Amino acid sequence: xxxxxxxxxxxxxxxxxxxxxxxxxxxxxxxxxxxxxxxxxxxxxxxxxxxxxxxxxxxxxxxxxxxxxxxxxxxxxxxxxxxxxxxxxxxxxxxxxxxxxxxxxxxxxxxxxxxxxxxxxxxxxxxxxxxxxxxxxxxxxxxxxxxxxxxxxxxxxxxxxxxxxxxxxxxxxxxxxxxxxxxxxxxxxxxxxxxxxxxxxxxxxxxxxxxxxxxxxxxxxxxxxxxxxxxxxxxxxxxxxxxxxxxxxxxxxxxxxxxxxxxxxxxxxxxxxxxxxxxxxxxxxxxxxxxx
Amino acid sequence: xxxxxxxxxxxxxxxxxxxxxxxxxxxxxxxxxxxxxxxxxxxxxxxxxxxxxxxxxxxxxxxxxxxxxxxxxxxxxxxxxxxxxxxxxxxxxxxxxxxxxxxxxxxxxxxxxxxxxxxxxxxxxxxxxxxxxxxxxxxxxxxxxxxxxxxxxxxxxxxxxxxxxxxxxxxxxxxxxxxxxxxxxxxxxxxxxxxxxxxxxxxxxxxxxxxxxxxxxxxxxxxxxxxxxxxxxxxxxxxxxxxxxxxxxxxxxxxxxxxxxxxxxxxxxxxxxxxxxxxxxxxxxxxxxxxxxxxxxxxxxxxxxxxxxxxxx
Ligand SMILES: [Fe+2]
Numbered sequence: 001x002x003x004x005x006x007x008x009x010x011x012x013x014x015x016x017x018x019x020x021x022x023x024x025x026x027x028x029x030x031x032x033x034x035x036x037x038x039x040x041x042x043x044x045x046x047x048x049x050x051x052x053x054x055x056x057x058x059x060x061x062x063x064x065x066x067x068x069x070x071x072x073x074x075x076x077x078x079x080x081x082x083x084x085x086x087x088x089x090x091x092x093x094x095x096x097x098x099x100x101x102x103x104x105x106x107x108x109x110x111x112x113x114x115x116x117x118x119x120x121x122x123x124x125x126x127x128x129x130x131x132x133x134x135x136x137x138x139x140x141x142x143x144x145x146x147x148x149x150x151x152x153x154x155x156x157x158x159x160x161x162x163x164x165x166x167x168x169x170x171x172x173x174x175x176x177x178x179x180x181x182x183x184x185x186x187x188x189x190x191x192x193x194x195x196x197x198x199x200x201x202x203x204x205x206x207x208x209x210x211x212x213x214x215x216x217x218x219x220x221x222x223x224x225x226x227x228x229x230x231x232x233x234x235x236x237x238x239x240x241x242x243x244x245x246x247x248x249x250x251x252x253x254x255x256x257x258x259x260x261x262x263x264x265x266x267x268x269x270x271x272x273x274x275x276x277x278x279x280x281x282x283x284x285x286x287x288x289x290x291x292x
Numbered sequence: 293x294x295x296x297x298x299x300x301x302x303x304x305x306x307x308x309x310x311x312x313x314x315x316x317x318x319x320x321x322x323x324x325x326x327x328x329x330x331x332x333x334x335x336x337x338x339x340x341x342x343x344x345x346x347x348x349x350x351x352x353x354x355x356x357x358x359x360x361x362x363x364x365x366x367x368x369x370x371x372x373x374x375x376x377x378x379x380x381x382x383x384x385x386x387x388x389x390x391x392x393x394x395x396x397x398x399x400x401x402x403x404x405x406x407x408x409x410x411x412x413x414x415x416x417x418x419x420x421x422x423x424x425x426x427x428x429x430x431x432x433x434x435x436x437x438x439x440x441x442x443x444x445x446x447x448x449x450x451x452x453x454x455x456x457x458x459x460x461x462x463x464x465x466x467x468x469x470x471x472x473x474x475x476x477x478x479x480x481x482x483x484x485x486x487x488x489x490x491x492x493x494x495x496x497x498x499x500x501x502x503x504x505x506x507x508x509x510x511x512x513x514x515x516x517x518x519x520x521x522x523x524x525x526x527x528x529x530x531x532x533x534x535x536x537x538x539x540x541x542x543x544x545x546x547x548x549x550x551x552x553x554x555x556x557x558x559x560x561x562x563x564x565x566x567x568x569x570x571x572x573x574x575x576x577x578x579x580x581x582x583x584x585x586x587x588x589x590x591x592x593x594x595x596x597x598x599x600x601x602x603x604x605x
Contacts, residue, residue, distance in 0.1 A: 046408070049407065051475070052450070052452075053451060057452075057537060073406075074407070080312055109312060112313050113313065115404065116406055117316060117366050118369055118403060118406075118408055124302040126303055126308075127303075128304050132305055157348075158347060158358075159347060161302045161303075162348075194350065196351060224352040
C-alpha cells in the first residue's frame with residue numbers, strides 16, 4: 001500500500017459503508033423476510049468457510065441485498081506456526097464471493113504445533129514477536145489481495161517478557177506489515193481498565209491514518225476485571241472514546257458487535273446508529289467532507 | 293524437568309514458541325470439579341509458580357488469576373461447542389460423563405483446525421479406541437449417537453450438487469450408469485433407537501465461533517432435559533439429508549439402505565438394483581421392481597441423486 005493514500009482510501013470506505021452490525025443467527029429470518037435497510041453486515045469468516053452447505057447458501061441470499069465484510073478469528077497472526085494455507089485459500093474464496101474491499105482478523109495468537117485453542121490470546125510485546133506477526137500479516141495480505149485490518153483484542157493478562165506497551169507493539173506491527181488497523185474501541189477501553197493505562201496515550205501514539213474500521217461493543221464489569229462479553233449496549237465511556245477517535249482521525253466504517261443475549265434486530269441496529277451523533281459532530285466541524 | 297523461565301523471553305521465534313507451548317499446555321489443562329484452575333501442571337510443577345513466571349500481576353489480579361481466566365475461557369468454550377454439536381450424546385450419557393469424555397477426547401485429539409465445526413470429527417474414533425470408556429451398552433449407543441450427530445453436521449455443512457432427473461436415469465444404460473448421492477447425505481445403520489435423545493431438534497448451529505472474549509457461564513445453564521427415555525436396542529437404518537435447507541432423518545428399510553449404499557460406493561445402477569431385488573426375496577419380484585421405481589422417484593424428488601464423483605467432499 002502507498003502510505004500517502006492510505007488515509008484517503010480508508011476514509012472512502014466510510015463513505016461507502018457507514019454504520020453496520022454483525023450478522024447473527026437470531027436475526028436471519030427478520031433480515032431475509034423484512035429486508036431492513038442496513039448499510040453493511042460483518043460476518044465471522046470461519047462460519048462461512050465450510051464446504052458450501054447451509055451457511056454459504058444463506059450468505060448467497062444475504063449478498064443479494066447487502067454488502068458483507070468478513071471478519072476472521074482463525075488466522076492467528078501472532079502464532080509462531082506458519083499460516084494455514086488451506087485456511088487462507090478458503091478465506092480468499094469468501095473474499096471473492098463477498099467482493100469485500102478489505103478484510104480483518106486479530107492481533108493475537110491461538111495455536112502452537114498445529115493445536116488450536118479457539119481463543120484470541122494476547123501477545124508478549126517484544127520486537128521479535130512484532131516482526132514475526134507483521135511478516136505473517138504481510139504474507140496473508142499479499143495472498144488475499146485486499147488490505148487487512150488487524151484488530152486490537154481485549155485481554156486479561158500481560159507478559160513479564162513484554163518490552164513495550166500494547167500501543168507501541170500495535171504500531172510496530174502495522175507499520176512493518178503495512179496494513180490497516182481495525183480499532184476496537186471497546187477493547188481499547190477494556191484493556192485500559194484491566195491493565196491500568198490511559199486510552200488517550202494509546203490514541204496519541206498509534207497511526208490513526210491506518211484505521212480501516214471501528215468495532216464498538218458492550219462489556220461486563222466483574223469485581224476484579226472487565227469481561228468483554230458483547231452482551232449489552234455500548235457503555236458511555238466507550239462512546240466517548242469513540243467520539244474522541246473520530247475527532248482525531250475522522251470517521252471509518254463502524255460496526256457494532258452483539259454476540260450474546262442478542263435482542264431484536266431493531267434494538268441492535270438502533271444501538272449501532274448511536275454512532276451517527278459522533279460522526280455528525282465531526283462532519284459539522286469539517287465542511288469540506290472530513291480530514292484525510 | 294522444571295521449565296527455565298529465562299528461556300521464555302520471546303526475544304526470538306524459538307523462545308516465543310516455547311512460551312506459546314507452555315501457555316497453551318496450561319490453558320488446555322482441565323479445570324477442577326469447581327471449574328477453577330488446577331494446582332499442578334501435568335508434569336507436577338505448581339501452576340502458580342509457572343503463572344508468576346509468565347504473567348505480571350495487576351492491581352486487582354494475581355498472575356494465577358489471570359491465567360485462570362484463559363483456562364476457564366478455553367474449557368467453557370470447548371464444553372459449550374461440544375454441547376452444541378453433541379447435545380443428544382450429552383443427554384444420553386449424562387452431563388458428568390459427557391464432560392469427562394470431552395476432556396479425555398481433547399487430550400487425545402486436540403483441535404487441529406481453525407474451524408470450530410471440526411472439533412468433534414474424531415469422537416467416533418476415540419470411542420472405538422477406548423471401548424470401556426462409558427461401559428459396554430452406553431458405549432455402543434454413544435457411538436450411534438455420535439455418528440448421527442456428525443451426520444446432522446454434514447447435512448448442515450456439505451454442499452448441494454446439481455441433481456440428476458428421472459429422465460436422465462431412464463435414458464441412460466443401467467449397466468453403465470453410476471449415480472452419486474448428494475454430499476450432505478449420510479447412510480447410517482444404527483443399533484439403538486437413539487433419535488428420542490435428540491432434544492434440541494436436528495439443527496446444528498455450526499456457527500459457534502465469535503470474537504467475544506469468553507463464554508459467560510454465569511448466564512448459560514445447560515438445558516435440563518424434561519423427559520426420560522429408556523435406551524432400546526433396535527437395529528434400524530436411516531438416511532440423514534438436507535431438504536430445502538432443513539436437515540432430516542429419514543427411516544428406510546434394509547434393502548433400500550443396501551441399494552443406496554451400493555450407489556454411494558460407485559456400483560452401477562444395474563448392480564444396485566440387483567442387490568435390492570435379491571434382498572427382497574420374500575416378495576413377488578414384480579412388486580419389488582415397482583417398489584424400486586417408487587423409491588427411486590421419491591429420492592429424485594428429494595434431490596438426493598447427483599452426478600457420480602470419486603471423492604465427494
Ligand atoms: Fe472486536
